[in-house]
């Protein structure tokens with residue numbers, strides 16, 4: 001059973017979901033960080049506002065006069081007020097009394113609780129004693145260390161954000177606020193981010209599923225058609241939309257392959273039927289002859305004639321079976337080629353000698369114009385091609401006609417040409433002359449006994465040697481077959497050695 005997780009659609013979806021999640025998580029983390037920074041900056045601005053105000057307040061606090069007789073007593077009614085006309089230079093060197101700090105009334109709203117988090121403050125004298133403090137300042141608030149650089153500073157401690165500053169004489173002031181409010185804000189923001197992220201993921205996955213389904217749909221069509229073709233409907237083809245997509249190109253390639261398979265099956269079927277048909281004739285002749293001979297007692301001449309006809313039929317069957325075997329071997333490419341430098345002239349001369357008796361029988365004159373033409377090929381195969389061409393030239397010739405065999409080198413090729421003055425081949429037959437079981441003229445062949453396989457075998461042999469076999473023919477005038485194989489450059493010298 002195939003798990004859906006292995007389907008392409010699921011894999012695309014999984015990768016798509018993972019990428020979306022990563023991108024959203026990255027964006028979410030960045031947005032959260034930016035928001036946190038912005039909230040902290042906002043808090044710091046509030047703290048800065050308050051510490052500046054507090055700082056002004058400290059500068060205006062009255063300083064006690066050191067030494068006897070030089071004291072300015074606190075006003076009897078109420079806390080000591082800062083003397084605005086008392087310049088800081090005059091106060092320099094004199095430390096305020098611990099606990100004597102008084103917040104100016106106009107600054108009180110800055111430290112009042114407005115329902116949210118309240119700002120608190122604490123002020124220390126030069127020698128570290130608490131100068132003044134708001135009532136809600138946390139217990140155990142430590143005095144900040146004076147930094148090396150001038151100016152105010154911020155710090156986050158125990159869930160509080162604090163700003164502190166130092167006066168030139170050495171007093172220090174701290175303003176702080178709980179960060180709970182900011183944390184609540186951030187929690188709300190994170191919730192919003194998560195909700196938006198979840199929405200984007202759901203939409204993204206739905207869109208991805210739709211897109212993947214659309215992209216994969218042609219694959220389903222391809223599988224369905226391929227299944228029907230495998231089921232025997234070889235004429236079926238995959239629909240091609242023509243949009244040039246990868247799947248469209250795949251469909252076109254598969255269609256081409258199916259068409260070739262279809263043609264190969266049709267060719268196979270035709271070949272089998274042709275072979276059976278060709279074999280049926282000699283078998284029928286043998287059966288008829290033997291039946292005739294056995295029907296009643298006959299004299300020896302009649303038996304001899306019967307046996308002779310049977311033998312001829314058997315020979316025809318043998319030649320046909322050998323041709324079929326040769327084709328099968330060439331198709332399967334099981335025969336290894338024994339390639340070596342060979343001269344078409346000497347091979348042609350040998351084959352011409354072999355065909356001489358058959359030519360003489362029909363009063364045909366053989367001519368030769370054989371120049372050295374060395375190529376690298378299997379000499380047995382070249383000899384077989386030459387024999388087939390020569391025997392056709394004799395078979396399909398007139399009584400008393402001529403056959404000319406020539407060889408030469410031309411444009412880096414070794415050529416072997418067989419020309420006859422025979423019946424020729426009509427133009428409509430020429431394109432099919434190398435097809436299996438093709439006969440230009442059935443009546444012509446019935447007398448000569450060919451099955452239409454000779455030229456098909458020649459063509460396959462030539463292709464196996466990397467050469468070409470062409471024909472020129474004019475009906476009633478004669479034909480010229482030319483075998484062309486790549487010449488061996490140093491062949492002539494090699495052959496002489």
Ligand code: ADP
Pocket residue numbers: 392393396420422423424425433438439440441444445449450451452453454455456479
């Ligand atoms: P076959 O065994 O019948 O000769 P081939 O494949 O050799 O088969 O030839 C195919 C057909 O081509 C033949 O039936 C014949 O009609 C035609 N043919 C081949 N060679 C010649 C030729 N030299 N002159 C005229 N017709 C030819």
